[in-house]
Amino acid sequence: MDPKKSSTLYYVIKVLSIPVREMEKILMAFSRETIEAAWKRSGGKCECRRKTHNHPYVRCNKTLSFANRGKDGAWGAWEAHHITAVSSGGSDALSNCEILCMECHKNTGSYGR
Ligand SMILES: [Zn+2]
């Protein structure tokens, strides 16, 4: 999605006062190919490297289950995260896609905002 289009969409959603969580679902628009490529790159493990999360190593590396994308509470649940939020002009390209376990995803700045 090009940034211009997504910021227009963001504005429309704001005007309609759709809850932010719902808006994120609408804007979460990685293609299937991108998700699959990101998953392959991740090796099925959380790609988070945020220093603030206190991972035992640099990377979280939590083992994830492909079938449990978005299934909070399920074993190995994960999300495809926009490194730069779509509302800030981030793209849906593979380079902006990060595979995160639920814990890490909830601890990103843009979660639930
Ligand atoms: Zn993680």
Ligand SMILES: [Zn+2]
């Ligand atoms: Zn993390």
